[in-house]
Amino acid sequence: MSDHSHGTHEVGEIPPANTGLIWRTFFILSAITAVEFTLAYFMKAGGLRTSIFVIMTLIKAFYIVGEFMHLKHxxxxxxxxxxxxxxxxxxxxxxxxxxxxxxxxxx
Structure with missing residues (x-):
């Protein structure tokens, strides 16, 4: 009979999670969010602040789509x-x- 196992794992064994990638994504998104909150607290309301928020939100959205929806691959x-x-x-x-x-x- 042929061996139908994939990779180096035994049948029924769950591969280890890639928690490093998850934590890296968490810290990057947290840092961008922290910068957004800091700007919201210290900057005066206006067009520049709104533009910065929109740009940072788009950056986070593209990063989330790339990481969690695997679009970057x-x-x-x-x-x-x-x-x-x-x-x-x-x-x-x-x-x-x-x-x-x-x-x-x-x-």
Whole structure:
């Protein structure tokens, strides 16, 4: 009979968890969140603070998608097929918010 075990593990044995990767991800996301809270506490409310929050939130979102949804291990064309539409959606939102705010200046 052939051996159907995969890798060096015995049948029924669970491979060890990669806790180092999980802790690294935890500390990176915690550091970004700590910077966000620090900026929220010390910076005056305005467009710059909001822009920094949006950028940092996008960084965390891309990191979460890359790590937990395993997107960073995919083919580069799949990553670009996801990232490019997101960039255009963000551009559209910025354009709509900018143009939508100008209605108050016309009155």
């Amino acid at each position: 995919e083919v580069k064309s799949l990553i670009w097929a996801i990232v490019i539409p997101i960039v255009f959606i963000i551009w559209l939102l910025v354009a709509l918010l900018t143009e939508g705010g100008s209605i108050f200046q016309l009155r």
